[in-house]
């Protein structure tokens with residue numbers, strides 16, 4: 376297949392690009408290269424004849440039309456987005472412009488390309504989204520594809536809006552779409568401002584490991600390479616117009632997750648005292664959702680997908696990767712806002 380992947384220089388997009396090429400797909404990676412992008416994430420495929428890169432902004436309709444015309448994709452995997460909740464609290468406008476307006480331009484460019492090609496049934500627009508659109512859960516229950524949307528942060532509200540646009544373009548114009556909503560990802564190439572890299576890198580530097588609030592927020596973690604595999608599965612086998620929740624069945628409280636990471640570091644790079652001694656509780660994030668949990672029944676029973684690693688196994692691989700790839704993360708630590716406490720303003 377010829378794939379147009381947006382956001383392929385980011386964390387999840389780059390995992391999709393690497394896996395798609397390994398499976399023999401031709402990939403055009405379209406990315407604006409914002410602060411969150413790193414072309415080193417795709418260095419392993421950069422010289423592959425199946426790979427090409429275009430620097431373009433999804434808000435630039437003219438550029439999008441050119442990319443569709445030049446690369447003639449069979450399918451779009453749309454991941455480009457502003458993705459950090461804390462940054463969305465400090466500066467929501469980029470989230471509105473990229474996640475909502477940018478998705479609108481992607482849909483319009485895809486629709487015009489698809490119509491000019493006589494509306495091929497095989498074309499797909501796969502919109503990649505988050506479980507955060509469903510809001511927060513109490514102590515029990517899981518998000519299903521029928522859970523009503525109730526986003527609580529500017530980030531999740533902008534992703535919810537983009538999901539609605541995609542659904543509308545399917546219903547109104549017949550654009551062949553599939554959607555997926557995934558839980559928190561972790562793994563190699565995770566940008567150093569997100570929770571798991573922050574824990575690993577602060578621990579290695581002997582700095583306080585910040586825990587928001589009481590650390591009791593629960594997340595359902597999925598290894599990024601399993602997410603990439605799930606996304607290709609949804610693209611290839613998902614039913615038209617249908618959405619799929621993707622999760623790792625790995626629910627854990629933030630504080631317990633941090634203790635698991637510290638235990639891996641203690642084993643792999645022992646320090647004078649246990650890394651968990653660095654844990655420090657800090658002011659909570661405003662609007663911090665208490666618990667997310669995914670019911671993966673649909674993707675499991677209809678598409679036969681399930682994750683390949685447990686959280687323990689994935690965390691061990693991740694900690695090892697950060698220990699082995701210091702050049703990668705050191706180069707990103709000087710980027711704007713990385714290492715600062717963001718998103719405190721209520």
Ligand SMILES: NC(=O)c1ccc[n+]([C@@H]2O[C@H](COP(=O)([O-])OP(=O)(O)OC[C@H]3O[C@@H](n4cnc5c(N)ncnc54)[C@H](O)[C@@H]3O)[C@@H](O)[C@H]2O)c1
Pocket residue numbers: 381382383384385386387388405406407408409410411412413431432433434453454455456457458459473477503504505506534556557558559560561566
């Ligand atoms: N990280 C998670 O845990 C998670 C979970 C579920 C869903 N998602 C979704 O998956 C997608 C990818 O997330 P991620 O964590 O890899 O994000 P990321 O921030 O690591 O990467 C986003 C990429 O999009 C690019 N981008 C941003 N604005 C752009 C624009 N205007 N035009 C073109 N490119 C632009 C960036 O340069 C970057 O390379 C997002 O849509 C996100 O909402 C993320």
